Amino acid sequence: MDNMLCDELLEEIFQRLPPSPSYSLSVSLVSKRWLYLYRNCTTSLSLRLTPHNSTIPSFSSLLSHYPSLLSLSLLLSSEPAATAAAFSDLLLLAVSTFCSKLHNLRFLAGPVSLSSLNSLSSTCIHLTSLCINLSRPILFTWVMKFPALKELSVFVCSGEGLLREIEFAWEYGSWENEDFDAELGLENLCLSGIRADDWGLSWLWRSCKRLKKLQLRNCGGVGDGGSFSSFVRCLQGLEEVELRTCRSIVDGVLLKLAKNCNSLSSLLVYDGGSREGLLRFISQCRCNLQKLDLRLPLDLNNEHLSAVALNFRGLLSIRLQSCCLVTGEGLKALGVAMSSGLEELALINCDVVEREPGLLATLGQNLRQLRKLDLSFNEMLFDKEFISMLASCNDILDLRLRGCKGLTNAAMVSMFKSCKSLKNVDIMHCCGIEAEAVELFVLNSPQLRRMQVEESKLSDVARTWASTKFIEVIV
Structure with missing residues (x-):
């Protein structure tokens, strides 16, 4: 054969x-x-390496056996910054030598130098997505050397050898180029670890005129001096914004978005901001927001939900995580306002689900258009409350119940009886659900295509049926 x-x-x-x-x-x-x-x-390869002198030849030899790679993900075990930086440059040189066809490179193997990025740009001319670590001082003019680049993720770390970087910047005229705007093709930009005293950001903001998605993670600023005024220039066409652990700048960024961005359709804010700043954004924003994802344990309350219900009538998805100050009154008002259009609801680790009996039943009666429901990590959610909601939400396609320890086999029976169209289900770490119920669920869910569950809860019968019905089981 x-x-x-x-x-x-x-x-x-x-x-x-x-x-x-x-x-x-x-x-x-x-x-x-x-x-x-x-x-x-x-065409795709993911590797995790440990810095060692013998690693480079082995790594180069390995890459030489994969001539068709389009996507490469490389992670380096944590090492001292000086060791990681020198080692990373050697790794990136190997990538430049053997992977000229790359479209996507995720290179989290320590901070890389400007000279190694320059070498990468001369060989990997097809790169559309790049994820790297950089040391301070931060320069971004090298991005011009990657004409096909659409997605860029930069994690800033305090590295060694800054003098070498400064000398290279002068040699290649990077500082002089800071005075001139460029027309970068970047559409997605993710920055992590930016501080208020980082120079070099102003040029980047002025040059990103096609941005559709912006992610800021663990950032204490958007650059020094006039960087904030330049930052406004990249906001006009934004469609998606994510702000994670950026408490010191969240209010300022949201205010600029409300005033300068009319195309925003998706907003995520995790662990940062103030109640007043968030309320001001919701009240002043005039964009047609469709997706709102918030994890603000002590900064979100019913006043914000009322403002959302009033100003974001076109909302299709709302996700709330660990929102301790939200009550059933606020969620019910939101449910009434969004009854005709909301397709996704997530109440993850929200104790209001446990505090107020009947809340889920009321939400189910109002939100009959739901297609996605996520109640993960509500440990005290019991069958009665959950089943009462499913009785009204019959068209759910995606259901996530990870970590709901109070649910039992009865919940599984209700799922396949009430939701005939279920395609994706997550029941990991649901202690009360047993293998017998999982088997019955697989047998009686005609549309199921993907299920996440512990391997110990998969009987031989369930495995056979899952294979026969082309159900992807993730354990």
């Missing part, structure tokens, strides 16, 4: 295999021919 299959046909088969280590191991053990063909057609 092996001789009857030509190389092209085998490669086509290998490309259709699921991206699982077990499949790749099985294929590589058949024969040297299969191993060679599998590597030759592999």
Whole structure:
């Protein structure tokens, strides 16, 4: 049989295999021919390395066996900054040498130098997505050397060898270029660890005129001096904004968004901000917001929910996590206002679900258009409350109950009886749900395509039926 299959046909088969280590191991053990063909057609690879002198030759040799790589993810075990920086440059040089076809590179192997990025730009000309670590001082003019780049993620760390970076910046005229605006093609930008005294950001903000998505994580500023005024220039066309752990700048960013961005459709704010700043944004924003995701344990209350219900009538998705000050009154008012359009509701680790009996039943009666429901990590959610909500929400496609320890087998029976269209279910860490109920659920869910559950709760019958019905089971 092996001789009857030509190389092209085998490669086509290998490309259709699921991206699982077990499949790749099985294929590589058949024969040297299969191993060679599998590597030759592999387009995606993820590696985790430990800094060592012998690693570089081995890494280079490994990459030489994967000529078709389009996506590479590389993670380096934590090491002292000086060691990681020097090692990272050698790794990136190997990537530049052997992976010229790359479209996506996730290189979290320590801070990289400007010289190594310059080498990467000369060979990997097709890069559309890049994720890297940078040391201070931060320069971004090197982005101009990647004309195809659409997505950029930068994690800023306090690295060593700053003098070398400064010398390189002068040599290549990077500082002089700071005075001139560019027309970068970036559409998605993620920055982590930016401080208020970081220079070099002003040029980036002025040059990002096509941004659609902006993510700021653990940032204490958007750059020094005039960076905030330049920051406003990239907001006009934004559609998605994520602000994670950026307490010192959240209010300022939200105010600028409310005044300068009319195209915003999705907003995520985690762990930061003030009640007044968030309320001011909700009240002043005139964009057609469709998705709102908030994790603000002590900064979100019913006043904010009332403002959302009043100003964001077109909302399709609202996700709340660990919001301790929200009560049933606020959620019920929101449910009434959004009754005709809300498609996704998430109340993750929200104790209001446990505090107020009947809340979920009321929400279910109002939100009959729900397609996605996430009640994860509500440990004291019991069958009665959950089942009463499902009785009204019959069209749910995606249901997540991870960590709901109070649910039992009765909840599973209600799920396949009330929600005939379920396609995706997460019941990981639900202690009260047993293997018998999981088996019954698999047998009686005709549309199910994906299920997350512990391996110990999968009987042989459930496994067989899941395979027969092409259900992806994640354990």
